[in-house]
Amino acid sequence: MTQLLLYTTAGCHLCEDAQKILETIGCKWSPIEISTDNDLIKHYGIRIPVVGIKGQEEELGWPFSENELKNWLNKITSG
Template sequence: MKTLYLYTTLGCHLCEQAKALSWPVLEHYGYRLQEVEIADDDDLMACYGVRIPVVRREGLEQDLGWPFSQEELALYLSAGND
């Protein structure tokens, strides 16, 4: 199963919205969600601290930042999967 990383932190209500919106799309494309706590890593805080929630596909450097729709997430997950 492929992994979609959700960069998040404790108490992030937007992250909870992103997670809820993502579930149907993840299931459809065969992804599992792995939450990454950014507060535990200075580099992640510097990169994502003011941008969360952000998702990133395993093996892909490009990420998708909030706000995004289910349709935008579906396009992101399906891009390059020919």
């Protein structure tokens, strides 16, 4: 089973928008709070929200639409 990750931080309105899209398409996901890890802050600090899949390098950064997320997921999970 694919484990989606959402790199996020508290108070991020764009992250809230990304969460709504994930919920709309019925994805199960886990939030990754970047503010507690300096390496995550360095990597994602100005890029969040970012969706990833545990164990895979490719990620989808904001902005993305519902259709773009679906297409990305289909590409990632079918290949």
